[in-house]
Amino acid sequence: MNQTVISAQNLSLTFQTNDGPVHALKDINLDIDKGDFVSFIGPSGCGKTTFLRVMADLETPTSGTVTVNGMSPAEARMKRAYGYVFQAAGLYPWRTIGGNIRLPLEIMGYSREEQAKRVANVLELVELEGFDKKFPWQLSGGMQQRASIARALAFDADILLMDEPFGALDEIVRDHLNEQLLKLWARTEKTIGFVTHSIPEAVFLSTKIVVMSPRPGRIADVIDSTLPRDRTLDIRETQEFADIAHRVREGLRAGHAYD
Amino acid sequence: MTRLASFWHKAGPVLCILLVLIAVWYGAAVALNAAWAKDKAARAGTELTFSELVSDTMSQEKPLLPAPHQVAQEIYKTTVLKKITSKRSLIWHGWITLSATLLGFVFGTALGVLLAVGIVHSRAMDMSVMPWVITSQTIPILAVAPMVIVVLNAVGVSGLLPKAIISMYLSFFPVVVGMVKGLRAPDHMQLDQMRTWNASNNTTFWKLRLPSSMPYFFASLKIAIAASLVGAIVGELPTGAVAGLGARLLAGSYYGQTIQIWSALICAAVLAAALVALIGVIERATLKRMGMQQ
């Protein structure tokens, strides 16, 4: 179980802008084990999204190394090692929900029967059965985001990277989706990297919480959750939950005090 | 330093491609004019060497495609060396065209804005006029141009005005379309806000709709002024080669003076660029004052 899938060593990334260099990431060291649910939390500009993008080979680090499944992120991307869910659902308006989920499968060259099977499968996973013929703009925001998760689950990637996927949704919908996401995680046994700026969301979902702070973007604290893997929304009322949340808050505060 | 770099970042590729285009132009000039040079040589019973051929294709009096430097020389000759008041000065002809363009542009803008205001405020007008505004643009204006001029002649209007009316016909369209979009740009929330203050239609128009429409307005003006120039030139084409860039084009075509055609074309191009750039400058200044753009 303790196999490391993602590992970052002395990772730094500096953007050159017109106002001088911006240190988005500085000396990041982190290991993520297989089957972990890791949340990245921190204020804007702490580099959490950048870190996720580095893992996905959407950004190139200035120095240091990252390995994904023992490969460079670029190689991992070519092997389609992960699914990525963005802040906005980013569904193609000209494709139906089914068509959107089929998109990565078409690109990766799955057979037609396989495509159909998988689409039906993931639609059921995200509870969107019967919506495959609908167009994205005919659905609510929460349903769109679920479809976009389904799209990331459709192919065999054992890593799921999610960048504030529920940021734009209201709290009631968000709670519901959080619960569903946990069930999904339990059923699929994927490794999940999850960016958020909500403390309760991070604590509720994660086995490991990475607290980050800005200028330069770095890791302030890494908290291994003591909560059981199998949890429901009720767990948020427990003392244990409150303690972890407190530690996260402390970490965030320390990051600011450093400023 | 960085400003210079960003200038080259923008202008570098454009200049490169312009250079390539000029090279292609030279190549095409040699290719297209070679036939005539050979024909002439054959009739004179001589053979041309390659270098003779090339130099001949670059210096024909009425080439199929004049070389860029021939056009440049002609433009220099007809702008700098001629008095502005001379009828052989391109600046004089450009001015004739420009005045018709501007007059037509003003008419077209006024008509376009008026129609747009009417369309936004009256449902009946929106439903009945809008489809015909679109249809009006499918009529080939040049076909109507000579008639417009003659009919206007009949009521004693001649000179600048008929051309300006053709310009107006071409330029009012983008203004109507842009302004209707612009005047409808305020969203429900902004309009409801006006209602909560019990603002009259009039106030809403001046305080909300008109300011919100400004970016659309300027975007349409840029299209309209280019269209207006085309209108003025087209208006000059059929109506007797009297004066103006269109007349130069026609007279050049009539006498096979290709160099003159090209110099008039280039002059029209420069004029178009200058007019659009001018609107751009006004746009930036206005929007900046209105706080719509940094």
Added chain:
Amino acid sequence: MKNLIKGAIASAFLFGASAAQAADDVTLQLKWVTQAQFAGYYVALDKGFYEEEGLNVTIKPGGPDIAPAQVIAGGGADVVLDWMPSALASREKGLDLVNIAQPFKSSGMMLTCRKDAGVETPADFADKTLGVWFFGNEYPFLSWMNKLGLKTDGSDGGVTVLKQGFNVDPILQGQAACVSTMTYNEYWQIIDAGLTPEELVVFKYEDEGVSTLEDGMYVLGENLKDEAFKDKMVRFVRASMKGWKYAEENPDEAADIVLDNDASGAQTEKHQRRMMSEVAKLTAGSNGALDVADYERTVQSLLEGGSDPVITKAPEGAWTHEITDAALN
């Protein structure tokens, strides 16, 4: 209602006139752009011949889409220059055009062909492409082809007609075997372009016996009922003919006057002087009065248009000697 508008226009003109000077205003619409073809009028203007007759003349240049008949119908001119075939065709359309003077005695129109296209005689026209001007200038050509028995609809054994633009490119580039030219203008453009007279064959309409009358002065018939207008025209024709005769005697000076009046700035001195000397040959035989024999011949050739004649019946009242008689005596 019609008279009301006319009255309004007339009064506008009158007002304009009285405000400016006592001279009578006359507007002349040319058939084509400013060039030595119209030298007589520009000379009369420049030399003050019109002024001497108490006239304030405005000369409006024409162009490829200006139909002089339409301009006069719209009230844009008092006198227009037109070719008789087109004027008579307009008459049939109901526009009462009357020829009051005919300064051009002979026709300058011809077909110019390349020898290397295989044209030596009119019999060689069959299956060739011929360039023709349209816009009312096609009538002489159509009646000539009709006389030759050649179809112009593109069928076998006929000729293929191409609407020539404003220049002679089709013959230079070999797209047409022959193009329409005027002795005083386009022919020289072909020569200037580098073809030599030896490489060309010309067919003058005059020599082929199919010539029709060219540049004549036309006015609206109803205006001729007005004595004041008639008097104005008498003076106009007198001064114009004086201009023509002066131009014939001083061709170079006339050409320079034309150049001074060319607003497009596209004309060259060489070309205009040559044009003037060629035009002088065409005006030479006329004192301004219409030769009735020429008129009859023109009408005859237009009536013979076969299935599609230019005019269907001999026109009546299409000309008058009233003005020239008064002007030239």
Added chain:
Amino acid sequence: MIWILFVLIFWGAMWAVNVRLAAGPQTQLTKILVPTLFGITLLVLWEGLVRGFSISPILLPPPSMIAQRFATSLPILWEDFVQTFIKGALSGYFIGCSAAFLTAIAVDRSDFLKRGLLPIGNFVAALPIIGMAPILVMWFGFDWQSKAAVVVIMVFFPMLVNTVAGLNAKDKFQDDLMKTYAASYWQNLLKLKLPAAMPFIFNGLKICTTLALIGAIVAEFFGSPIRGMGFRISTEVGRLSLDMVWAEITVAALAGSAFYGTMALIEKAVTFWHPSQRN
């Protein structure tokens, strides 16, 4: 005088009807009826004024006369339509738009070319290209080929600019998504860029319909065989058959509207997903 009175009354009445129709519920029927009534009003206005002021048909023929001429000259109008629209405008439109489309795709791969070509394309799109017509007639001869060439040049740049803008129009997330799928260039082009570019491409295609028709007609003024809409218009003005001229203009307007309408319909079918097309 009676005519003018009639026209004024008719105008007022029609306007009143339209105002009432527009104030009522908007149905498919009123959507068509209102502009149609307005169009009829314009025609009646025209007819009445021409008759009322006894304007000579050599200057402005009344619509009834044009309609009569239209009905009796169908074969000629059809021949001209084929020559100018089918051969000249359509072929030029097709060649020009496809060439611009392919160029845009080629250019899209190179940022350098894009940065260089776009300003030039924008500039040329604003130019009076129609002035090239005499030159192209000189180059390509008098038949429809030169007309098609004029059309090609006229439509090329507006189409190029629109397509390039369209290919850049995709959403940033969607672009990154394709990257996470390790999609190839062609997969990215076919599955993301082209569909996302469609609204812009159709915008270009629609603008070009009018340009194509104008280009083909105007080019005929500079030399043509003895058929074609431009030829007929310029010759018939010379012959003072203004009714025929207006009949040709009617054909041009009908063809232009139909062409534009067809493109708009195809656009509606292809870009049904775009916010501007949804109800």
